[in-house]
Amino acid sequence: xxxxxxxxxxxxxxxxxxxxxxxxxxxxxxxxxxxxxxxxxxxxxxxxxxxxxxxxxxxxxxxxxxxxxxxxxxxxxxxxxxxxxxxxxxxxxxxxxxxxxxxxxxxxxxxxxx
Amino acid sequence: xxxxxxxxxxxxxxxxxxxxxxxxxxxxxxxxxxxxxxxxxxxxxxxxxxxxxxxxxxxxxxxxxxxxxxxxxxxxxxxxxxxxxxxxxxxxxxxxxxxxxxxxxxxxxxxxxxxxxxxxxxxxxxxxxxxxxxxxxxx
Numbered sequence: 001x002x003x004x005x006x007x008x009x010x011x012x013x014x015x016x017x018x019x020x021x022x023x024x025x026x027x028x029x030x031x032x033x034x035x036x037x038x039x040x041x042x043x044x045x046x047x048x049x050x051x052x053x054x055x056x057x058x059x060x061x062x063x064x065x066x067x068x069x070x071x072x073x074x075x076x077x078x079x080x081x082x083x084x085x086x087x088x089x090x091x092x093x094x095x096x097x098x099x100x101x102x103x104x105x106x107x108x109x110x111x112x113x114x
Numbered sequence: 115x116x117x118x119x120x121x122x123x124x125x126x127x128x129x130x131x132x133x134x135x136x137x138x139x140x141x142x143x144x145x146x147x148x149x150x151x152x153x154x155x156x157x158x159x160x161x162x163x164x165x166x167x168x169x170x171x172x173x174x175x176x177x178x179x180x181x182x183x184x185x186x187x188x189x190x191x192x193x194x195x196x197x198x199x200x201x202x203x204x205x206x207x208x209x210x211x212x213x214x215x216x217x218x219x220x221x222x223x224x225x226x227x228x229x230x231x232x233x234x235x236x237x238x239x240x241x242x243x244x245x246x247x248x249x250x251x252x253x
Contacts, residue, residue, distance in 0.1 A: 024162055025126055057158055058223055062216040069214055086151060093226045094219050095208050 003027040003053070005034050013113050014043040015081075015106070019052030022060030031060065035067035035078070044076030045113040049106070051082030056090060068099065077101075081109045115184050122161075122177040124169035124194075129161040132179050132192070139181045140188050143249055152227035153188070153247055159220040160192045160243045168194030168241055186249050193242040201233045 003020040016034060021027050038046055048064075050056075056064075064080075071078040079101040083091070091097040103109035120135060122128035136157045137150055145153065161177065169175035175195040182189040205212050207219045225231050230246035 023158070024129075024166075057155065057162070058217070058219040059162070061219055065214055066216045090223070093223065095213060099213055 003030050005030055007034065007038065010047075010106075010110050013045040013047055013110050014038055015047045015049055015110075017049045017052070021055040022053060022063065023055065023057040024059035028059045028063040032063045032067060036070055039067075039071045039074045039076060042074075044071075044074065046071055046076060046078045047081050047103075047106075047109050047113070048078065049081045050084070050087055053084070053087065056087055061090060061094060061096065065096065065099070077113065079103065079109060079112065081106055115182055117180060117182040120179045120181075122179055124165050124171050124173060124175050124177060126162075126165060128165060128177055129158055132161045132177075133157050135179065136181055136188070136190055139183050140247075143183055143185070143188055145188070145247070145249060149247065153190075156224045156227040156231075156245055156247075157190060157192070159224050160190075160245065163199075163220055163243070164192055164194035164196075164241070168196030168199065170196065188247050188249075190245045191242060192245075193236050194240045195236070196240045198235060198239065199233065199241040 003018055003022050005016060005018045007014055007016045018031065022031050035046065068078045081103050083102055091100065103112065122131060133154050137154050140150055140153050164177045165171060169177065178193040180191040201221055204218050204221060207215065207222050228245040228247045232244045234242045234244065236242045
């Protein structure tokens, strides 16, 4: 299954719910397009919920990094929520835990944008 | 030692085929879920490199997959027919100045997920990637 994405608003934070696989091809491009679209429309507080994401490859990681840069360049913040152990391991291996702010629960993540 | 060789097209569909083939062999040997995930990811990254960077989606070029089962290990060889590749040419993705680069993490992940990893010049051309994962070292 490729990635499925939707977004919802919690106060002034845009929560992006992703599920499935973020891999080279459709999965990674769907992810990139949604984040870029949100950033272009002026959303500056973006929380990406990866609770239901079962698999991310290096292309998916690349799109997450690229999205982080895009949002930051628009003057916004992109943070991550609900990483599985395997995705956390990927962030450890790639040292990207030093780049992304990661949260285990949504209320804490939402409050962090205040 | 049971070796299975498969010739694959230079398409992203072949990535799935290779992953399925390797995971099937790994299950037969007795690898557990976490190790299967790691093997699948290593194969996936290697196949993407072969299809995208090696053969550049060229329909006339093939990917040569070899999967060899032994009681204590699985050996996977993935060879492309591209122009060759120097792994030392990839910037270190863990260097602080490279952390925000979009690409260049595939080899890092492969090294992390298998016990032995070699990148060799292909014969007569291209790049050959050899990976070994040991059952004894599996968690």
